[in-house]
Amino acid sequence: MLNFMENVEAIPVSDWTANFVSWLTDTFAFLFDPIKDGLGDLMDVITSGLDAIPPVIFILLVAILAFFMTGRKFGLAVFSIVGLLFIWNQGLWDQLIDTFTLVLTSSILCIIIGIPIGILMSKSKIAQTIITPILDFMQTMPAFVYLIPAVAFFSIGVVPGIFASLIFATPPTVRFTNLGIRQVSEELVEAADAFGSTGPQKLFKVELPMAKYTIMAGINQTVMLALSMVVIASMIGAPGLGREVLSSLQRAQVGPGFVAGLSIVVLAIIIDRFTQNIYKDRSK
């Protein structure tokens, strides 16, 4: 009696999902292939462009940029030099560039997709009601699960890695854009309206400038999440530092695993401090 579930057949959710994904794969193959090729080419261009810069010059450029972005302070600049020299010294420079390209590309795509959705959410209560649970779903579903359809759509390599990162890392940008715009003080919105602004004028002259610090906080989160996908994406063949970690794991090599992991930490800290400083409000 208590075990009545034995007699109930399992609802075939997994079959449905599988069928749906294979239907998507077949139906939109004409879309997925060009996306795959286009993104792959784009990433090749970025990677080879970055590879063309000698590591010394690259490290110096990062340090100079760090110095000026942090308001002429030496902390981040020194850390960047030491950290990047270490990664170079460990022979992980190429992997670093691969990882950086992956993070950069997926972050930019997240921002391009996330900000407009965030704006839409801030303007429409209905959109907010629909999109919020979807964002919750995207963030709580274990990131590994996205790898499966990603491979179905784009086979293995770096592009499905980006696809998985996109789903996992976009929500913060969307949420913070929505929040930032909704937080703009009512009086400023009224002022914009009272002087006869059109919707786009209000958005670009008042709301987005006022929300930019909040949006930047969201972008910072997005970039960090994209970076956290690096190891996971390596499971489906994305190159970079993540692949080093993964292969160390498979061979139970503590040393190389630690070094690759440490390199990811160094990259994470540099990227985090950079994105935090882009729009830091220094007037406060």
Added chain:
Amino acid sequence: MPIIKVENLSKVFGKNIKAALQSAEAGKTKEEILKETGSTVGVNRASFEVEAGEIFVIMGLSGSGKSTLVRLINRLIEPTTGDVYIDGENLAKMDKKELRRVRRQKLSMVFQRFGLFPNRTILQNAEYGLEVQGLSKQERSEKAKSSLELVGLGSYLDQYPGQLSGGMQQRVGLARALANDPEVMLMDEAFSALDPLIRKDMQDELLDLQETMKKTILFITHDLDEALRIGDRIALMKDGNIVQIGTPEEILMSPANSYVEKFVEDVDRAKVLTAQQIMKRPETVNIEKHGPRVALERMREAGLSSILVVDSKRVLQGIVTADAANEARKNEVKNLSEIIQRDVPTVEKDTPLHDLFAVIHDSPVPLAVTENGKLLGIIVRGAVIGALAGEGEVNENA
């Protein structure tokens, strides 16, 4: 034709709008309606007209609906029912594009907490209204600069709002509102966030500006002193209803009901009433026609010990005392000009009561009230004290 005409304007917040409107029409109070329908009546069938060049003050305590009312006028809040005519155009019924045009050209607004854009310089703030209209950079910067100069901020163009004091920030708000040369300015508690001294300065400055600009100003305030000080007419609001509309004197002297009466009872009348309102008709003699004998006669009839002397155009010449006139009659002096004292304590007709004390307290003779030298009336000490006590011997036609 009135420039603003508001007819039966109502705003109900909440879901059960129809029921709430009906209850409001049946004369139920805001609280009863909230209990019955769950909806709040923000503004209940407000109607009034504002003439061009007038400062019309909407005054009420918080929750009285005054801020809602002003936002219904430029439709920052959508009216539930009713009409708002600006210059003959019904804002309540127009589409968004039309509404934008009216907001750009005819209406502008000044906000309680200034509503300045912190990421824009003072000049860029003042330019905002012109920028959204699509004016060229040069044109809008010229107009914005001249309106900033008008409020005395011509040298702060490149500063940011955060670098300015509250009073200066509100001047920027004022300059921004003036820059697109609107016909109507809506000022929502514009000076309420400023400290009292600055507030008074700003009130004076607004009145000065108004002398030259002749805008129509709808001014919202919760401060009765402010309302009485700057308003040509005042609408008093309570619980979404307009309780009374009138000139400051009418509100003070003939409150429409006990609510208004209670409201005005603490007002410092000395700051509101002017010499003109408490003066009495003067006894005079004409220096060109009359001699000491007539002067003496008139003093005796009215029971006075002195009498004011004017010329045929009623320009004040001086004063003649009974003693001097008696002396002159004995000495057969025919002309008043030989015995006149030229030095008469005089005040202008719009001098507030407050400023009369210093003049009147040691003056042996009544004060003369003049306008451009012409004698209008006299003030005796008793009238000042009577007016302060709220005894309504005030000239209604003043």
